[in-house]
Amino acid sequence: MTKLNQLFGDITDLRIKSFELGGHKFKVRIPLTKEMEDMAKRIDDVPEEEIEQRFQKMTTGFRESDKIEGIEFTDNDVVVSGRSTREIAKQAIQVEKRVVEYFKLLIPADGDINDLTYQDIDEAFPFSVQLELISAISEVIQPGYKEQRKNS
Numbered sequence: 134m135t136k137l138n139q140l141f142g143d144i145t146d147l148r149i150k151s152f153e154l155g156g157h158k159f160k161v162r163i164p165l166t167k168e169m170e171d172m173a174k175r176i177d178d179v180p181e182e183e184i185e186q187r188f189q190k191m192t193t194g195f196r197e198s199d200k201i202e203g204i205e206f207t208d209n210d211v212v213v214s215g216r217s218t219r220e221i222a223k224q225a226i227q228v229e230k231r232v233v234e235y236f237k238l239l240i241p242a243d244g245d246i247n248d249l250t251y252q253d254i255d256e257a258f259p260f261s262v263q264l265e266l267i268s269a270i271s272e273v274i275q276p277g278y279k280e281q282r283k284n285s
Contacts (some may be wrong), residue, residue, distance in 0.1 A: 138180060138188045149163070150274075151162060151273075152270075154265060154266060155262075159240075159266075159269070160239065160240040161239055161240065161270055162239075163238075163273070163274050164238060172234045175230065176230045176231050176234055177227065179226045179227060182221060184222050184226065191222055192211045195211050212241045232251060232267060233251050233254065234261050235266070235270045236249055237249060238270055238274065
């Protein structure tokens with residue numbers, strides 16, 4: 134129990150905010166600073182074998198072709214129009230991890246959300262809706278952050 138809980142009683146409800154999207158009301162648990170830092174670490178930490186697996190999947194069609202204009206093959210990468218496919222694979226995995234981490238901040242109506250996977254989310258929502266939900270969750274947990282970034 135924290136000192137503030139001792140002074141004011143159970144104040145955990147102050148860390149719950151809600152938003153509406155598509156006529157559905159969602160409740161979000163606002164994470165503590167330490168929780169946000171831990172989330173950021175989990176999102177940034179992508180195991181090399183996971184990157185390699187995604188990279189192989191993304192580049193299969195390129196490797197099967199002899200020569201495609203705008204594609205350069207290096208020792209361990211495929212560069213498409215100047216962009217590293219290996220880096221794109223890592224970023225795609227990080228986006229999926231961010232989606233999962235933010236969805237885990239939602240308070241479910243029933244059940245446990247801790248074993249949620251990106252596949253679960255992807256089966257339920259198209260990517261555009263995933264992005265809308267992440268944006269709404271971000272605005273709830275960090276109000277005004279997006280506006281501040283625009284003005285920086």
